[in-house]
């Protein structure tokens with residue numbers, strides 16, 4: 001079933017492009033998002049809500065964190081992510097105007113299921129975004145939007161993450177369409193670009209041999225840090241999680257702006273740091289800030305591994321490795337930037353001789369609280 005790949009995880013990373021394409025399929029018609037799955041929530045549902053809360057754990061929570069930037073920006077609905085296991089232990093404010101979205105690949109994660117039940121009891125509507133047809137969470141929710149990443153076997157989630165972000169972006173664009181918060185021309189532009197993403201992800205996968213060399217060379221590394229801003233921040237967290245879970249290496253993701261509030265003290269000569277750099281073309285605020293973060297850590301001896309738009313000249317002089325990704329809209333950058341980080345984790349774990357599909361102490365779906 002591994003189709004010639006050495007592991008399910010390697011095969012599933014190779015399926016990143018299709019995960020996006022299949023989750024989009026049939027849901028975009030010209031300049032319109034079509035999501036009949038949401039009809040179950042009721043007519044004009046999205047005009048009447050005043051808050052979106054996404055509950056999830058692990059990688060699913062990081063995809064949700066990417067998603068809320070876009071949902072809030074496009075639909076202007078205040079949106080937050082909450083770890084499912086924290087949510088129901090703090091008496092959250094929930095009304096019938098709150099949409100509680102659960103994000104789960106398996107649809108069986110107990111913490112997430114309990115959060116959904118809690119939300120229902122408290123009168124909120126529930127929407128499940130799930131990769132597994134007929135799983136418990138979608139069955140118990142008011143509506144469901146399936147991600148179509150295909151079965152994910154490896155414990156470390158990869159292609160499902162891209163499908164989850166795709167589904168949340170569709171949800172954000174749909175809500176914006178219903179609420180009239182994004183002009184049609186801009187929506188059309190975004191949807192056109194969205195459909196090019198599977199091909200761009202495929203291009204990014206070409207970096208595999210280079211990252212293998214990098215990982216072989218770094219097999220003895222004891223700690224790796226990841227920095228990002230805005231939608232790059234949850235990508236930093238996700239990159240770090242991948243490395244912890246399959247390569248058993250200490251890894252931490254930070255919002256780059258937090259550096260000087262503490263983490264920069266960790267930087268010593270030789271410390272590898274991945275930096276997720278937003279494209280300079282769209283953004284004259286974040287890009288220079290990230291470049292100055294890079295300069296700050298480089299001045300303290302960090303080994304900078306930059307993931308940036310191919311040809312970003314501002315990064316070149318300060319980075320030890322530059323992993324270029326094709327240009328795209330800022331909101332789609334996470335779908336490209338995460339891929340080299342997935343590849344880095346699997347290559348480092350492989351270099352250490354570990355079983356990447358079945359990391360120690362972990363289960364694919366966590367069905368206990």
Ligand code: M6R
Pocket residue numbers: 057058059060103104105106107108109112155156157158241245364365366
């Ligand atoms: O099946 P779910 O999406 O609900 O699983 C949530 C987490 O347990 C899961 O994403 C976990 O963090 C993965 N092992 C990450 O690779």
